[in-house]
Amino acid sequence: MTHAPFDARRRMLSAGLGSLIAAPALIGTPTRSQAQPAPAWKPERPITIYNPFAVGGITDLHMRLLGEKVGKALGQLVLVDAKPGAAGTLAPAALMSAKPDGHQLAVYTINSLRYPHYQPSSWHALNDFTFITGLSSYTFALVVRADSPWKTVEDLFAAGKANPEKHTYGTSGIGGSGHLMMIEIEQKAGARFTHVPYKGGAEWMQALMAGHIDFLADASQWGPFVDDGRARILAMVTEQRLPKYANVPTLRERGIDAVGQSPYGLVGPKGLPPAVVQTLHEAFTAANSAPDTLELLARYIQVPWKKNPAEYRAFAESYYVSVKPLLVKAGLAKG
The missing domain is CATH 3.40.190.150 (Bordetella uptake gene, domain 1)
Incomplete structure (x- = not known):
């Protein structure tokens, strides 16, 4: 599934780049003020x-x-x-x-x-x-689809303890930030999940929306999906709460000292x-x-x-x- 505003942005950017390719003369050096030096290269x-x-x-x-x-x-x-x-x-x-x-x-x-x-x-x-x-x-978070039965991060961890490695999560790859973050979270929460690596955010969002994975543990490609109600954040994996999602707790607040970097x-x-x-x-x-x-x-x-x-x-x-x-x-x- 795709998100309409996201798709529109992608089309707009692609169209912009396409117009530059079609008419490279439009990309000439812009007019500079006398006070602005020319590039060194x-x-x-x-x-x-x-x-x-x-x-x-x-x-x-x-x-x-x-x-x-x-x-x-x-x-x-x-x-x-x-x-x-x-x-x-x-x-x-x-x-x-x-x-x-x-x-x-x-x-x-x-x-x-x-x-x-x-x-x-x-x-x-x-x-x-x-x-x-x-x-x-x-910016990292643990994110599920809006219709997920897990309402809190405690629900997620309980599922990972009751049925180790049954539930799946997506990240950008083995050894990537999301994967390392989840290894640390699993060790501290006592829960186990199965890692599914992807090549990028567009892929893992499609997988989540299609039900191929149970949750995400990676960067904020999920933002527009959360904003339009198709996905839900269980916890931010940040040092503190974000103003935009002020009602969403951090893992640290839930007793798991982990931060995605x-x-x-x-x-x-x-x-x-x-x-x-x-x-x-x-x-x-x-x-x-x-x-x-x-x-x-x-x-x-x-x-x-x-x-x-x-x-x-x-x-x-x-x-x-x-x-x-x-x-x-x-x-x-x-x-």
Whole structure:
């Protein structure tokens, strides 16, 4: 099933991108005021952003909207190429054959800082990338269909205790933020469920609405479905209640100390020249702060995650080290 406003937004963004492809002359460098400096770098051909999740999800919509704005600012098309699978790590992996010239970029999720700890990879999570800018962060919750018999998170946990592994939940993949979050929740709640991985939010929402899975434990692709009454939040997996859903408790309030964390940003191949990094950071930061971008993020319960190149790399270096003990505890990595 699809959500009409969501579908309309997708058609609008797709149509916008299509018009840019059909008439690239419309994306020329915009008129600049005398006080506004020219970019430190100008792309010579279209820029491709590799998206780690399936077409139609919030990440896809976000990148397409940013791409339209950055394309106009830099005078070249910005195309979005989906590379779903492997817990969101195929997009940055695609940069291993890219030249460090700014024309190939990738959305880099926090999963890419975990994956090499438990799976052999042809790339290093820190050394093989240039960190450009933070973009946003997913908001996590436990969500069921509106007609689910479970009215509270206690009902969900009781079902997971009475019939271990009978009930199913969807996430973005093995070792992803939702999966790790559920491992922690299961350990603390004493309940067991069966994990069903998907390639992106559009897929797992279709699965939930069709009854193929019993609940979601992942990011806020569920937002519009909750807002129109087709889905229901049992608990937020956030540090505190959200103003939009002020009546929905957090897991912490229910005695389960678990919080979902999953920011994402933009990276390029290692060795990107400083001028390229500066230009891309400034262009994407401006696009990410535009009113219609903020409206799109708010619709999916997200906010900008502002990180300059140095701050983004510092975050990545710290998290890469600190996450390993959790992966070992979850049985996904060796000590």
